[in-house]
Structures are given as C-alpha cells and as structure tokens.
Amino acid sequence: MATKAISFHSYKxxxxxxxxxxxxxxxxxxxxxxxxxxxxxxxxxxxSVLFKPNPKFWLNDYLNGRCEVEEALVDVxxxxxxxxxxxxxxxxxxxxxxxxxxxxxxxxxxxxxxxTLSAKRAIQRSLGADYLIFDTSPGIHYSSVNxxxxxxxxxxxxxxxxxxxxxxxxxxRGIYDVLGRKAGIIMNKIPMGFVEGxxxxxxxxxxxxxxVLGVIPCYCELMAIGGRSIYALDRPDHPFSKALEDxxxxxxxx
Ligand SMILES: Nc1ncnc2c1ncn2[C@@H]1O[C@H](COP(=O)(O)OP(=O)(O)OP(=O)(O)O)[C@@H](O)[C@H]1O
Ligand SMILES: [Mg+2]
Numbered sequence: 001m002a003t004k005a006i007s008f009h010s011y012k013x014x015x016x017x018x019x020x021x022x023x024x025x026x027x028x029x030x031x032x033x034x035x036x037x038x039x040x041x042x043x044x045x046x047x048s049v050l051f052k053p054n055p056k057f058w059l060n061d062y063l064n065g066r067c068e069v070e071e072a073l074v075d076v077x078x079x080x081x082x083x084x085x086x087x088x089x090x091x092x093x094x095x096x097x098x099x100x101x102x103x104x105x106x107x108x109x110x111x112x113x114x115x116t117l118s119a120k121r122a123i124q125r126s127l128g129a130d131y132l133i134f135d136t137s138p139g140i141h142y143s144s145v146n147x148x149x150x151x152x153x154x155x156x157x158x159x160x161x162x163x164x165x166x167x168x169x170x171x172x173r174g175i176y177d178v179l180g181r182k183a184g185i186i187m188n189k190i191p192m193g194f195v196e197g198x199x200x201x202x203x204x205x206x207x208x209x210x211x212v213l214g215v216i217p218c219y220c221e222l223m224a225i226g227g228r229s230i231y232a233l234d235r236p237d238h239p240f241s242k243a244l245e246d247x248x249x250x251x252x253x254x
Contacts, residue, residue, distance in 0.1 A: 003036075003124040005132040006251060007151040011168040013138040015157040016188035018046045019222070020244065021135040023232040025086050027248045030233070032083035033130040036073065036123045040147040041137040042101040045091035049227045051076045058092035060101060062119065063112045069119040070126055080233060087127055101143070109142040116150045140175060148175065153254040154183040155213070160190060160204055172208055182254050184213040186247065192217050213254075214247040216240065 008017040018041070025037040038059060039047040053074045057067040069089065077086035092098075104112070123129045134147035148154055154176060158164050176183050185204060194200050201212045219240050222231070232241040 001130055003120065003129045003132050004153070004252070005120055005134070005151040006153045006155055006254070007040075007134040007136050007144075007147045008155050008157055009136045009144060009148060010138045010157045010164075011171050012159070012164050013044075015138070015159050015164075016186075016216070017041075017138075017157045018050075018135050019226065019231075020155070020157060020186060020188065020216075020247075021133050022047065022050055022230055023241070023244045024248055024251065025088075025131070025133050026080070026082070026230045026232045027245055028131050028252075029077050029080075029082040029084040029086045031248075034084050034128055035077075035086045035131045035133060036127055036129040037076075037086055037088040037133045037135070038119075038147075039089065039091040040134045040143050042091045042143050043098060043137045043141065045093040045098075046227065047088060047135060048090045048093050050230070051088055051090075053088065053090055055090055058097065059089045060092045060097050062089070063115050065111075065115070069115075069122050073127075084130075087123075087129070104142070109146065112143070113146045113149060116146045120150050140171060145175060148181065149179055151181060153251070154181050155186055155251060156183055156208075156210065157186045157188055158204070160187050160194075160200060165204075165207060169208060172210065176210075183210045184250070184254055185210050186213055187215045189218040190215055213250040214243060216243045216247075 008021040025035045029035045055074050057072040061067045062069050062072045072089045073087040076088045136144040136147045195217050
C-alpha cells in the first residue's frame with residue numbers, strides 16, 4: 001500500500017491534535033501497520049514530552065539539510081506490544097531551536113516544503129510506512145502549511161465554539177480549498193450534552209462544507225494525563241480510546 005499521509009491541524013490551539021495524532025498512530029500500529037509520526041509543531045513541540053526520545057537528529061536538522069530524514073526517526077513503538085511499528089521524528093523543544101524556526105524567511109520555507117515532500121517519498125521507500133501522520137501547529141504558519149501540502153488528507157480538529165468557527169472558515173477557504181486536499185472534521189472536547197442529537201454536526205458541516213468524521217466528548221480526566229499516556233494503549237476500554245478506534249476506520253477510508 002502507498003503511504004497515506006494525514007495532517008492533524010486546527011485554527012486554534014489546544015483542540016486535541018497531538019493527543020489524537022499520537023493515539024491514532026498507536027491504534028494503526030496495534031493493527032499491524034507501519035506508522036511514521038512527525039512532530040511538525042516547531043513552535044510548541046509536544047511529541048517529545050510524550051515519548052521522551054533521545055534522537056540523534058531532530059526534524060529541525062533534517063529541514064536545515066544536516067541529515068537524512070531516516071536519521072531523525074526513532075523507533076518509539078518498541079516494547080509497547082504492537083504488531084506493527086511507530087517511527088517518530090521530533091521537533092527540537094529547545095528555546096534556541098524554537099526561536100530559530102520562527103525567524104526563517106520565505107526562501108527557507110520553500111526549501112522546507114521540498115524537503116517535506118522528499119521526506120514523504122523516503123518514508124515510503126525505506127520504511128514502507130502505511131501511514132505518515134503529521135502533528136501540526138495551529139493556524140497558518142508555514143510549517144503547518146508545508147505539512148498540509150505534503151498530505152493526502154487533512155483532519156481538522158475543532159472544538160466547535162464560535163471563536164473557532166470564523167477563523168476556521170477563513171482558513172479552509174484560504175488554504176484547504178487552494179491546496180485541494182480531502183478534508184474531514186474531528187469535533188473534540190464536545191460537552192456531553194451537545195453530542196447527542198447530531199445538531200452540532202449538521203451546523204458545522206453546513207458552515208465549512210466538510211464532512212464530520214467523528215464527535216469526541218470532553219473527558220475531564222484526559223486533561224490531567226495530557227502528554228503522559230497514550231490512552232488507546234494504556235486504557236483501551238476508555239470511551240476516548242473507543243471513539244478513536246471508530247475514527248481510525250473513517251480516516252483510513254478518506
Ligand atoms: N476529548 C478530550 N477531552 C478532554 N480533554 C482532552 C480531549 N482531547 C484532548 N484533551 C486534552 O486537551 C489538552 C490539549 O490537547 P493537545 O495537546 O492534544 O491539543 P493540541 O491541539 O495538540 O494543542 P496545541 O495546539 O497546543 O498543539 C491535553 O491536556 C489533552 O489531554
Ligand atoms: Mg499539539
């Protein structure tokens with residue numbers, strides 16, 4: 001199977017992109033797939049908090065032309081009892097690296113787009129990955145747009161309040177429609193009372209003209225363990241893990 005590249009993106013921060021991307025990577029790997037998970041949130045790297053890697057190179061090094069992408073990947077699935085595998089590439093969380101990535105010029109960003117597209121080909125060729133998952137930073141920063149442009153599909157993660165909606169609408173018109181990628185919405189952290197009835201789904205689909213792939217309720221306990229645990233592996237019977245299992249099928253079919 002050709003590598004399917006999916007970006008998890010949003011307009012506003014904190015919608016659940018990193019949690020959903022990491023859990024889906026684990027779900028696909030548990031099913032026996034080979035997954036590559038890349039932290040493209042160079043402004044606020046998060047996956048290194050979850051996996052505590054000790055990488056020889058960061059993705060920053062790859063984008064700066066200092067290594068091959070394979071050298072920036074760490075096998076983080078080892079010991080997790082997975083049938084498949086997860087190889088992850090990490091954004092450098094040091095202040096120096098974050099500041100460096102914030103001050104790149106347009107020419108550098110164009111080069112980074114080429115390197116991201118090459119990374120996708122290399123990950124297909126040398127890892128034989130079934131899925132390439134980009135965890136992006138919210139909004140329209142270049143690094144996120146580079147990930148979106150290198151993906152086959154975009155999963156837009158949103159909480160569905162009105163603050164989120166206006167900016168999201170503009171971003172969908174200005175970026176997603178221009179790139180012409182398949183897109184689907186994941187509504188996350190939705191108060192339990194709003195989940196039933198389906199009214200919230202219809203409203204969002206009409207506003208954005210993108211199908212809703214799933215609605216995930218807000219579970220307070222998740223806020224407390226954010227960044228510490230992959231729920232789908234540690235608590236597979238939790239409703240959050242079950243919701244993501246359902247979602248994994250719909251995303252695979254995008
Ligand atoms: N369905 C949910 N219910 C409750 N809390 C959730 C849910 N999904 C994610 N969270 C929590 O919300 C917080 C933010 O999640 P996460 O870091 O995944 O969001 P993000 O979109 O990646 O944020 P950022 O834009 O800053 O990268 C975390 O504490 C996470 O555990
Ligand atoms: Mg994140």
